[in-house]
Amino acid sequence: MSGFVSFIGAGPGDPDLITVKALRRLREAEVIVHDRLVPEALLDEVAAGAEIIDVGKAPRRHCIGQSEINWLLVDRARRRRNVARLKGGDPAIFGRLAEEIAAVRAAGVPFEIIPGVTAATAAAALAGISLTERGAASMVVLATGTDHSGQLPATLDWDLLARADATLVFYMAVQGLPTITAALTALGRDPREPALLVERAMTPQQRIVPASLGDIANAARDARIESPAVLITGPTVGAATAPIAVARALAPAASAVAV
Numbered sequence: 001m002s003g004f005v006s007f008i009g010a011g012p013g014d015p016d017l018i019t020v021k022a023l024r025r026l027r028e029a030e031v032i033v034h035d036r037l038v039p040e041a042l043l044d045e046v047a048a049g050a051e052i053i054d055v056g057k058a059p060r061r062h063c064i065g066q067s068e069i070n071w072l073l074v075d076r077a078r079r080r081r082n083v084a085r086l087k088g089g090d091p092a093i094f095g096r097l098a099e100e101i102a103a104v105r106a107a108g109v110p111f112e113i114i115p116g117v118t119a120a121t122a123a124a125a126l127a128g129i130s131l132t133e134r135g136a137a138s139m140v141v142l143a144t145g146t147d148h149s150g151q152l153p154a155t156l157d158w159d160l161l162a163r164a165d166a167t168l169v170f171y172m173a174v175q176g177l178p179t180i181t182a183a184l185t186a187l188g189r190d191p192r193e194p195a196l197l198v199e200r201a202m203t204p205q206q207r208i209v210p211a212s213l214g215d216i217a218n219a220a221r222d223a224r225i226e227s228p229a230v231l232i233t234g235p236t237v238g239a240a241t242a243p244i245a246v247a248r249a250l251a252p253a254a255s256a257v258a259v
Helices: 020-028 066-078 097-106 119-127 158-163 177-186 216-223 238-250
Strands: 004-009 031-034 051-054 082-087 111-114 140-144 167-171 194-199 207-212 229-233
Touching: 004 020, 004 066, 004 097, 020 082, 020 111, 031 066, 066 082, 066 097, 097 111, 119 167, 119 194, 119 229, 158 177, 177 216, 177 229, 194 216, 194 238, 207 216, 216 229
Parallel strands: 004 082, 004 111, 031 051, 031 082, 140 167
Antiparallel strands: 167 229, 194 207, 194 229
């Protein structure tokens, strides 16, 4: 009998946001292969004696390459072990899931995917907004602000993004934020459109920077926002600006709102 791989979404940071099924699989697993941003409390749920392998990628530390992660999943499953591949957020959203699926599928290893709460919906919930709204935003676009080389993705259709009547959410947006906002506004998106940069949503370190699209890069720099953070801009974001503005007025020394 072969092993099995469960690709599990750990959610954005609050361990209470993991699904019941995901938690059950995590507790059943004999091997846990986890990313850097998964909640530490979830690792306390694993069975005694389970093998825990940290494959998280972070600046200035030795990182296990993607090919080695793929090999680990196949190797441990071939030893007839149940493997939990624990990823932050939702595994199918900018989590390199396709590469890992291809590896286990090519090896004949059975697998399942258990969705998680992604950063876009977590950030929107934190800000008290909906990503869609009848008559105003009938489309949501999830885009990455950084490609595999750390640069702004050249394949994005910036003209489409600038003109879409949609809510735009950029993941991994901090490094390229000035370029992202400049490209959008240069191609016709209103620089006065409300925007939010949400850092570490659903964690104790969560912060929100509200500003117009044209000013959000400067506001984020002043607030010293760091990754991970997502940029949200679009027709529904204005609903968040009033309560956040009140919070900022009560704490005028802060350029970001800790929520």
